Amino acid sequence: MRRRRAGADRDGPTRSGRAGRLGRRRARPPLSAWGGLLPGPRVDVAALDRLCREAVARDGIARPALREQTPALLADGLHYESRIARDGVLATRTDGVHDLFNALIWLRHPALKWALNARQVADIERVGPRQRTRGQCALTHFDEAGAIVWIADESLLARWDAHDWIGLFHRDADAWGRRIAVTVFGHALLEHAVRHAHRPTAKALAVRVEVAALAAHALAADALVGAWPEPEAALARAIADGRLLVDPQELRPLPLAGIAGWHERPPPPAFYRTEACFRPLRPGRRYPPPFAG
DSSP: OOOOOTTOOTTHHHHHTHHHHGGGSOOOTTGGGGGGGOOOSSOOHHHHHHHHHHHHHHHOOOOOEEEEOOHHHHTTOOOHHHHHHHHOEEEEOSSSSHHHHHHHHHHHOHHHHHHHHHHHHHHHHHHOTTOOOHHHHHHHHHHHHEEEEEEOOHHHHHHHHTTOHIIIIIITGGGBTTTEEEEEOOHHHHHHHHHTOSOOEEEEEEEEOOHHHHHHHOBTTTTBOSOOHHHHHHHHHHHHTTSSOSSGGGOEEEEGGGSTTSSSSOOOHHHHHHSTTSOOOOTTOOOOOOBOO
């Protein structure tokens, strides 16, 4: 999906040199989950395609072929999503990190990406390319800015549902990486993490899991889960079947600046009261229960 937030500069991190400096300091979450795959000054489409082919050989899950976006490629007149579904080709721009992170998400989370693509294409065929359904809006929000929050504690869910940010991030800081953790899925979120330009807020799906299973997958230092194929496959089936992401209101806001490891030192409680990303609960807003597989 190719929608960006208004005002986003596609080339900011590569032109400013920020991406090149990432290797000389501790990478800010969620970038630390990507290890040596952090961006360089230009997207190497062929190298990314090789990584995807190697992943297919390991896990047997198809990924689209990455091809540099050129006028010749676009001459087929296909919608971006339709080209993926019909031809198995992912048009990828080389000038910036937005499309690089999109390719990396395909590399790591193919089942979820295929489910999003199938639903997008079905709605494009139903309403045409110039209209957007509520479902398409939800799919796009998750694709661009989504996160999966793996949660094994009902009290933490209650704090999150109430937008009790001090409780969720400060008083229960030790729970992160143990009873709650995050998989950052949206490639625009990763792009914003490279820029360090602001504190992005994820549009998150909550997934209920067991404590022991979560502890086996979370990177406690940053409260991150890189990939979790089995529950992600269940999520993908629910998305493809139209049981999830039928409306944007299903998604909960999660300010990423609250998660463990974002700051060098834990911020004081006032941080969660004064920063704009920690918004109060809107009157009447209610969230659906977590997905349970």
